[in-house]
Amino acid sequence: MGHTERVRPRHFVNGPADPDAGLVADLGRALGDEAVHTSALDRGLYARDASTIDQGEASAVCFPIDTAGVAACVRAAVAHDRPFVARGSGTGLAGGAVPLDGAVVISTTRMNRILSVDAANRLAWVEPGVINLDLTRALGPLGLHFAPDPSSQQACSIGGNVANNAGGPHCLAYGVTSAHVVALQVVLADGTVTQLGDPGGSPGFDLRGAFVGSEGTFGIATAIAVRLTPNPPAVTTMLADFARVEDAAAAVSAIIAAGIIPAALEMMDARITQAVEDFVHAGFPTDAAAVLLVEVDGLPGGVALDAATVSEVVTAHGARSVRVAADEAERALLWKGRKTAFGAVARIMPNYYLHDTVVPRSKLVEVLAEVYAIAERHELLVMNVFHAGDGNLHPLLVFDARVPGTLERVQAAGDEIVAASLAAGGVLSGEHGIGLEKRDFMPLLFGPDDLDAQARLRSAFDPVGLANTTKVLPAGSRCADLQSVPEGVWV
Numbered sequence: 001m002g003h004t005e006r007v008r009p010r011h012f013v014n015g016p017a018d019p020d021a022g023l024v025a026d027l028g029r030a031l032g033d034e035a036v037h038t039s040a041l042d043r044g045l046y047a048r049d050a051s052t053i054d055q056g057e058a059s060a061v062c063f064p065i066d067t068a069g070v071a072a073c074v075r076a077a078v079a080h081d082r083p084f085v086a087r088g089s090g091t092g093l094a095g096g097a098v099p100l101d102g103a104v105v106i107s108t109t110r111m112n113r114i115l116s117v118d119a120a121n122r123l124a125w126v127e128p129g130v131i132n133l134d135l136t137r138a139l140g141p142l143g144l145h146f147a148p149d150p151s152s153q154q155a156c157s158i159g160g161n162v163a164n165n166a167g168g169p170h171c172l173a174y175g176v177t178s179a180h181v182v183a184l185q186v187v188l189a190d191g192t193v194t195q196l197g198d199p200g201g202s203p204g205f206d207l208r209g210a211f212v213g214s215e216g217t218f219g220i221a222t223a224i225a226v227r228l229t230p231n232p233p234a235v236t237t238m239l240a241d242f243a244r245v246e247d248a249a250a251a252v253s254a255i256i257a258a259g260i261i262p263a264a265l266e267m268m269d270a271r272i273t274q275a276v277e278d279f280v281h282a283g284f285p286t287d288a289a290a291v292l293l294v295e296v297d298g299l300p301g302g303v304a305l306d307a308a309t310v311s312e313v314v315t316a317h318g319a320r321s322v323r324v325a326a327d328e329a330e331r332a333l334l335w336k337g338r339k340t341a342f343g344a345v346a347r348i349m350p351n352y353y354l355h356d357t358v359v360p361r362s363k364l365v366e367v368l369a370e371v372y373a374i375a376e377r378h379e380l381l382v383m384n385v386f387h388a389g390d391g392n393l394h395p396l397l398v399f400d401a402r403v404p405g406t407l408e409r410v411q412a413a414g415d416e417i418v419a420a421s422l423a424a425g426g427v428l429s430g431e432h433g434i435g436l437e438k439r440d441f442m443p444l445l446f447g448p449d450d451l452d453a454q455a456r457l458r459s460a461f462d463p464v465g466l467a468n469t470t471k472v473l474p475a476g477s478r479c480a481d482l483q484s485v486p487e488g489v490w491v
Contacts, residue, residue, distance in 0.1 A: 042061050046099065051093050054098050060105070065111060070111075071187045073104060077103075078466055083466045093432045095437050106220060108128040108159050111127040149168035168431070171431070180226055181197075182199045189466060218467065233300060236297075236303050240291065243288070248318075252265060265388050267384070271382075275345060293334060342354070342385075354432075367420055367421060378413040380409060387430070
């Protein structure tokens with residue numbers, strides 16, 4: 001489909017001005033009135049996630065404490081023909097948890113128990129509100145951890161990780177969330193409770209795999225069986241700095257070409273490096289055009305060899321210096337700098353708009369140059385901090401939304417960044433999901449038959465279409481509908 005013209009609706013306020021009395025009464029009977037919040041303040045607080053652009057308005061915000069409570073919320077919403085949206089910690093960046101059309105927000109934050117841990121079989125059952133980092137900390141004495149580690153892991157929940165198939169710096173070697181979820185207890189869109197997958201393995205279609213990454217459009221996970229990963233016996237973390245962004249990007253591909261798959265391979269450009277250093281004082285070189293944070297792990301002998309090879313490769317590609325963390329404290333400080341990068345931006349501008357495209361490693365230099373050019377054309381400040389090892393870009397457009405006309409320039413620049421990534425053979429998202437932000441780009445990546453197949457799968461899980469409605473797939477995704485859409489128009 002062409003994209004010279006488009007209709008790309010933005011949702012800022014959507015839904016009734018006042019909560020629906022009958023719906024709220026039924027929710028109160030199901031959960032207790034204290035677990036159903038309907039004040040303008042409460043509904044306003046849950047009108048958006050961490051994304052900058054999109055917001056809506058909820059009919060009510062519910063706080064169930066167990067699977068039965070979630071099912072009761074879903075049944076009440078469906079009985080009133082009202083959409084429902086699952087929400088964890090609200091750290092999503094694609095508008096996936098934004099309530100539209102007066103949706104009922106079902107918050108899982110009170111479902112935060114680690115239900116069981118089987119260290120021998122490296123398996124744990126957890127509720128969706130468990131915080132990612134809290135799970136890993138609880139597993140520390142057992143020498144285990146939960147491998148997916150989004151930059152927001154101090155705040156994000158396991159349920160949100162499942163919804164968006166989240167990744168993180170260490171997904172290069174260990175894989176994203178789908179590789180670490182073996183089974184799910186879920187509430188489907190009609191309130192039915194079922195289990196997808198089995199820790200012991202299950203024959204037949206992989207419905208567990210279909211559910212992970214479905215962004216709440218298939219139902220709500222209420223218990224999650226996660227695979228646990230042994231802590232590596234040895235870890236080496238290195239920081240290499242470069243005088244040119246192009247050299248750092250080229251070094252990324254060279255490391256992989258040398259036969260090494262680091263546990264993590266992250267890149268930050270000059271602007272974000274300076275912001276991070278001012279924020280955490282981790283010793284990042286503020287005169288570098290770019291830095292690479294490289295971590296290798298495994299058995300001690302192999303780690304030493306890999307670290308030596310990485311050092312040789314980055315030096316051959318122009319690294320001015322290679323710093324090796326001397327101990328766990330220094331390693332933790334370097335990672336604190338990387339994982340608080342988005343927070344550091346607040347020292348520069350009050351708002352940022354972040355994209356999450358993936359491009360081939362061989363195109364990193366080309367696409368980064370285009371990102372800088374796009375920002376310059378739109379008179380915006382851009383910072384780049386991303387998972388370089390798998391080409392997962394995270395350009396941050398930093399701005400002040402109070403300045404008239406700025407938001408329009410940000411949206412236009414964001415559109416161009418996505419288009420440049422797709423033109424380079426990339427995809428729309430590596431770990432943040434589609435949500436509202438990238439929904440209307442889907443026809444640029446998928447053809448009519450692809451969208452139709454996805455819409456049919458969604459309908460199989462949610463025939464009525466009330467589970468996080470209007471997210472992920474654009475209107476008209478079913479082939480019969482898509483044929484009526486004029487060429488060049490997104491709907």
